Amino acid sequence: MNAPFRVALSGDFRKADGSPVYPDFDLEPLRKAPNVEFAYLEPRNPVEAGQIEDFDALILLGHRFTKDSIHPNGRLAVVARFGVGYDTVDVEACTKAGIALAITPDGVRRPVAVSIITFILALSGKLMMKDRLTREGAAGFARRGDHMGLGLVGRTLGSIGIGNIGAELFRLIKPFEMKLIAHDPVADKKLAGGLGVELVQLEDVFRRSDFVSVSCPLTPQTRHLVNAGRLALMKPTAYLINTARGPIVDQNALTKALEERRIAGAGLDVLEKEPPDADDPILKLDNVILAPHALCWTDQCFAGNGAADVRAVLDVRNGREPRVVVNREVLETAAWKNRLAGFRKRFPA
Numbered sequence: 413m414n415a416p417f418r419v420a421l422s423g424d425f426r427k428a429d430g431s432p433v434y435p436d437f438d439l440e441p442l443r444k445a446p447n448v449e450f451a452y453l454e455p456r457n458p459v460e461a462g463q464i465e466d467f468d469a470l471i472l473l474g475h476r477f478t479k480d481s482i483h484p485n486g487r488l489a490v491v492a493r494f495g496v497g498y499d500t501v502d503v504e505a506c507t508k509a510g511i512a513l514a515i516t517p518d519g520v521r522r523p524v525a526v527s528i529i530t531f532i533l534a535l536s537g538k539l540m541m542k543d544r545l546t547r548e549g550a551a552g553f554a555r556r557g558d559h560m561g562l563g564l565v566g567r568t569l570g571s572i573g574i575g576n577i578g579a580e581l582f583r584l585i586k587p588f589e590m591k592l593i594a595h596d597p598v599a600d601k602k603l604a605g606g607l608g609v610e611l612v613q614l615e616d617v618f619r620r621s622d623f624v625s626v627s628c629p630l631t632p633q634t635r636h637l638v639n640a641g642r643l644a645l646m647k648p649t650a651y652l653i654n655t656a657r658g659p660i661v662d663q664n665a666l667t668k669a670l671e672e673r674r675i676a677g678a679g680l681d682v683l684e685k686e687p688p689d690a691d692d693p694i695l696k697l698d699n700v701i702l703a704p705h706a707l708c709w710t711d712q713c714f715a716g717n718g719a720a721d722v723r724a725v726l727d728v729r730n731g732r733e734p735r736v737v738v739n740r741e742v743l744e745t746a747a748w749k750n751r752l753a754g755f756r757k758r759f760p761a
């Protein structure tokens with residue numbers, strides 16, 4: 413009998429008591445696949461090389477995977493990120509080691525786009541303030557006229573990034589009859605045109621939008637892309653929404669702009685430091701709505717990410733390329749092709 417194809421799941425899929433954090437994540441396809449075993453790693457962050465020595469595949473939640481996570485025995489063939497952000501993974505080191513990095517755009521596309529719309533609706537409707545007013549009773553009701561919301565028809569929604577999530581946001585927001593603009597250095601012009609999105613310069617997204625939404629990856633080029641200078645271009649009535657990654661926004665500059673009421677408010681699912689320090693001044697502000705990097709977490713989001721990752725690792729076990737690979741250059745190497753051929757030989761269909 414051939415040695416089994418072994419799949420590791422990063423330690424953060426389980427609580428300290430060993431119970432699963434996300435029960436809706438369906439592992440049945442791994443259980444049913446012949447000659448496949450899986451196991452949870454101890455919660456080590458970053459993942460340690462010794463932990464993955466005996467595994468062919470790793471399903472990786474939030475833990476980091478660095479160059480030191482790679483075992484020199486060369487057994488690991490694929491890291492399947494549970495989500496689409498991969499700033500926690502050393503992609504270059506994976507590529508050098510012949511490890512494919514798979515991600516799950518199908519799992520997050522709708523849930524994150526819905527999170528952005530949740531922020532747009534909550535901010536424009538002053539939902540948090542109205543909740544507080546109601547709890548104050550008569551005194552709160554008496555002040556409700558001071559908190560008019562912002563109607564959305566004809567208002568401008570600008571996205572930094574029109575990729576998987578940015579495009580879905582524009583698809584879903586259509587019935588709200590907003591003007592749609594976006595900046596993306598590699599925008600698909602046909603896609604943008606089809607969605608009725610005007611492609612503009614980065615600065616124009618800040619100048620023109622009533623809602624600026626961030627949907628680009630965190631890279632050295634996008635770190636602090638939303639800085640004091642660009643925040644200063646925003647209208648005083650405009651809102652900033654970030655569901656991408658915290659460090660894309662200079663949080664000190666944003667906190668200052670919010671404190672000084674130079675913009676109307678913000679919706680942030682992500683922060684520069686997660687979790688934030690207890691004395692982080694952003695926690696004191698009443699013109700920001702915060703979420704703990706989990707606004708998109710729904711049963712369907714986890715089921716979708718899990719299904720995509722399970723499919724990706726089983727694809728490799730079956731000697732096929734996973735559907736969405738970040739470091740596609742790996743797939744062209746002789747080492748990778750030999751590796752897949754090896755799996756096909758080990759596990760004939």
Ligand SMILES: NC(=O)c1ccc[n+]([C@@H]2O[C@H](COP(=O)([O-])OP(=O)(O)OC[C@H]3O[C@@H](n4cnc5c(N)ncnc54)[C@H](O)[C@@H]3O)[C@@H](O)[C@H]2O)c1
Pocket residue numbers: 495496497498517520524572573574575576577578595596597598599627628629630633634637655656657681682705706707708
């Ligand atoms: N909050 C969450 O739980 C959560 C969940 C999923 C994804 N995310 C984040 O959302 C990001 C976007 O996800 P996606 O699936 O849409 O990725 P994607 O790769 O499909 O799209 C990102 C787009 O951003 C563009 N971009 C790159 N640099 C840019 C720049 N300087 N200015 C403007 N656009 C730029 C890219 O060209 C691309 O079109 C991810 O990188 C991830 O960090 C967050």
